[in-house]
Amino acid sequence: xxxxxxxxxxxxxxxxxxxxxxxxxxxxxxxxxxxxxxxxxxxxxxxxxxxxxxxxxxxxxxxxxxxxxxxxxxxxxxxxxxxxxxxxxxxxxxxxxxxxxxxxxxxxxxxxxxxxxxxxxxxxxxxxxxxxxxxxxxxxxxxxxxxxxxxxxxxxxxxxxxxxxxxxxxxxxxxxxxxxxxxxxxxxxxxxxxxxxxxxxxxxxxxxx
Amino acid sequence: xxxxxxxxxxxxxxxxxxxxxxxxxxxxxxxxxxxxxxxxxxxxxxxxxxxxxxxxxxxxxxxxxxxxxxxxxxxxxxxxxxxxxxxxxxxxxxxxxxxxxxxxxxxxxxxxxxxxxxxxxxxxxxxxxxxxxxxxxxxxxxxxxxxxxxxxxxxxxxxxxxxxxxxxxxxxxxxxxxxxxxxxxxxxxxxxxxxxxxxxxxxxxxxxxxxxx
Numbered sequence: 032x033x034x035x036x037x038x039x040x041x042x043x044x045x046x047x048x049x050x051x052x053x054x055x056x057x058x059x060x061x062x063x064x065x066x067x068x069x070x071x072x073x074x075x076x077x078x079x080x081x082x083x084x085x086x087x088x089x090x091x092x093x094x095x096x097x098x099x100x101x102x103x104x105x106x107x108x109x110x111x112x113x114x115x116x117x118x119x120x121x122x123x124x125x126x127x128x129x130x131x132x133x134x135x136x137x138x139x140x141x142x143x144x145x146x147x148x149x150x151x152x153x154x155x156x157x158x159x160x161x162x163x164x165x166x167x168x169x170x171x172x173x174x175x176x177x178x179x180x181x182x183x184x185x186x187x188x189x190x191x192x193x194x195x196x197x198x199x200x201x202x203x204x205x206x207x208x209x210x211x212x213x214x215x216x217x218x219x220x221x222x223x224x225x226x227x228x229x230x231x232x233x234x235x236x237x238x239x240x
Numbered sequence: 241x242x243x244x245x246x247x248x249x250x251x252x253x254x255x256x257x258x259x260x261x262x263x264x265x266x267x268x269x270x271x272x273x274x275x276x277x278x279x280x281x282x283x284x285x286x287x288x289x290x291x292x293x294x295x296x297x298x299x300x301x302x303x304x305x306x307x308x309x310x311x312x313x314x315x316x317x318x319x320x321x322x323x324x325x326x327x328x329x330x331x332x333x334x335x336x337x338x339x340x341x342x343x344x345x346x347x348x349x350x351x352x353x354x355x356x357x358x359x360x361x362x363x364x365x366x367x368x369x370x371x372x373x374x375x376x377x378x379x380x381x382x383x384x385x386x387x388x389x390x391x392x393x394x395x396x397x398x399x400x401x402x403x404x405x406x407x408x409x410x411x412x413x414x415x416x417x418x419x420x421x422x423x424x425x426x427x428x429x430x431x432x433x434x435x436x437x438x439x440x441x442x443x444x445x446x447x448x449x450x451x452x453x
Contacts, residue, residue, distance in 0.1 A: 085294055105264075107293040119293035120281060120326070141264045147257050155384050158427060159244060193261020195409065196398075202405045209409050216416075232426035 035179050038091050038170040041145050043179070044186050045137060048145075055136040056091075063126035066117055068134060073114035083109040087137040088118055094131040096169045098124040103142045140190065152185030153177075156223050177229075181222035188215035243428050246383035248375050249308050251358050252351065254387040256344060259394060265290060265300075265345050271326075275333040276316075278305055278343055281326035291326030300328055304346040308375055311335035315351050349394055361389035361421070365430050385424035392417035 045054045061069040068088060075082075086106045093100040104118035116136075126132050135142065150163035157177055164174050176182050195208035223229040256266045268290070272279035280290040290300075300321040305328060307314050312335045320329035344351065358379075362370040365381045373379060379386065392414045399410035 104289075105292050105294045120289050120291045140261065144257070144261050148261075151257075151384075159382065159384070189258070190261055192413070193258055195413075196259055197262040198402075198406070205409055206405060209412070231423055 032175050033178055034173045035176050036171050036173055037146065037149060037164050040149050040176070040179065040182065040186075041091075041142070041170075042135065044145055044148070044183055044190070045135065047183065047187060048140075048190060049138055053138040057134055057136075059126055059128045059132035059134065060114075062128045063115075063132070065121035065123070065125050066119065068116045068118070068126045068132070069114055069128075070116075070134075071114045073109075073111075073116065075111045075114075078109075078111045080109055080111060082111065083116060083136060085138075087135075087140075087142055088116055089135040089137060089142040090122065090126065090132065091135050091170050092133045093127060096171075098122070099126060101170070103137075106136075140194065144190065144193070145186070148186040148189040149182070151189050152182050152219070156182065156185045156219065156229065158229060177227045178222065181219060181227060184215050184219035184222060188212050188219055191215060243380075243382045245378040245380055246386055247377060247379060248355060248358055248373060250383045251379075251386045251390065252306075252344065252354055254383050255354060255390050255394065256346065258387065258391055259349070260347050263345070263347055267342065267344050269342050270338060270340050273327075273339045274337050275310075275335070276330050278307070278328040278330060278338055279326055280343075289326055290321075290328060292323055295321075295323045297321055297323055299323070300345070304351055305330055305334075306344040306346055306351040307334055307338040307341060308344070309341045310338050349397060353397070354390060354394070357390045357393040358386060361386050361393075365389070365425055367430075381430065382424065382428060385421065385428060388417045388424055389421040392421055 042054075042056060048054070055073075057070045057072050059068050060071045063069050073083075083106045087103045088106050089103045090099040090101065099122035102122050104120065104122055106116050107119040108117035109115070110117075126134075137145070146164075153161045153176060154163055161175065161177065164172075191208045191212035195205050195212060197205070200208075220231070224231065253267055260266055268280050270278050270280050272281075278290075298321070300318045303318050305316050305318060313332065314335065316330035316332055316334050318328045319331045321327070322329075346354070359370075359373050362373060362379050362381060365385065366379075370377075370379060395410045395414035395417060399407045399414065402410060
């Protein structure tokens with residue numbers, strides 16, 4: 032039976048959703064505070080000070096899975112010269128450094144939406160044979176899944192469909208997202224039926240039996 | 241294995257997540273407040289917070305706040321938002337103080353409308369067995385199945401507020417959810433007669449035209 036961790040699934044989905052240009056993962060290189068996180072990888076002489084403002088900084092793992100693991104905060108300031116991100120409101124506990132503080136930077140959707148999409152694709156796609164990954168679970172806990180690539184198609188269908196409802200987007204972008212979620216849905220449905228073996232009922236119109 | 245039951249809150253949350261995936265705040269747990277205000281400035285309970293230096297003070301205005309655990313009225317509309325304090329000011333007043341309890345933000349569709357649709361879909365899916373549903377009533381239909389039916393209703397409702405390509409996209413998606421609702425009902429073994437009638441209803445040109453009004 033295939034297995035994976037939520038962190039691996041979420042990062043794979045985010046990379047596909049946003050492209051590697053805008054979705055970033057990293058490790059804090061110096062001790063931060065409850066409102067700052069420092070990573071020298073973010074130092075840039077090209078990026079503007081607004082580059083990451085509005086992004087979600089998500090603390091994905093910490094030592095012993097303690098806070099602020101699992102907390103997401105919106106970036107309110109970015110200092111390109113030092114690679115420092117400031118968030119508001121504050122994390123509940125100061126951000127650490129090194130392996131004690133790995134993070135993800137999500138440009139648009141709240142990371143909770145990605146976790147919800149993973150659970151939905153897992154439960155809905157398996158006809159509830161697989162249970163959702165509990166929110167309290169450590170992100171690095173191994174969980175049984177039906178197939179990583181197929182699960183990702185289901186989660187991307189969920190996310191892009193929800194994203195396409197955003198009336199602030201222009202009609203062309205919404206149409207593009209709609210085309211994409213339709214394609215993800217077809218891939219997911221086909222993968223579930225042909226590769227995993229989850230059959231769906233055939234609906235028969237009255238009078239045609 | 242029996243299918244899991246659902247209650248109103250579970251189905252509402254499922255629908256909110258699907259409708260407003262692009263929104264940061266959908267559900268949360270308050271850290272303070274009263275009958276005319278809702279505060280969440282810590283995010284300690286669930287990692288979600290209403291406070292943000294990045295939002296504008298116009299965000300949230302016009303949205304509905306729904307607090308399931310208070311006495312009726314559980315619904316109120318956001319009239320003011322203070323981004324620094326993470327406070328939503330509500331009008332009219334909720335039926336009781338809403339401090340430190342779970343809340344929902346309904347951005348476009350009034351929560352009572354969602355509850356109506358859940359009731360209608362529950363009645364249809366149960367062949368009339370579920371007539372009245374309270375907040376904690378266990379509905380013998382999966383939340384995922386009910387969410388598909390309610391999403392079809394919600395998308396049609398939203399489509400009527402749009403015009404041009406946006407409306408077409410909404411109608412197209414509503415039809416997709418209607419199909420999934422029927423498939424999921426069949427999967428749960430719920431009243432195939434209703435399923436067949438629905439297929440017929442959905443596939444007629446007349447039904448397609450009627451849904452637009």
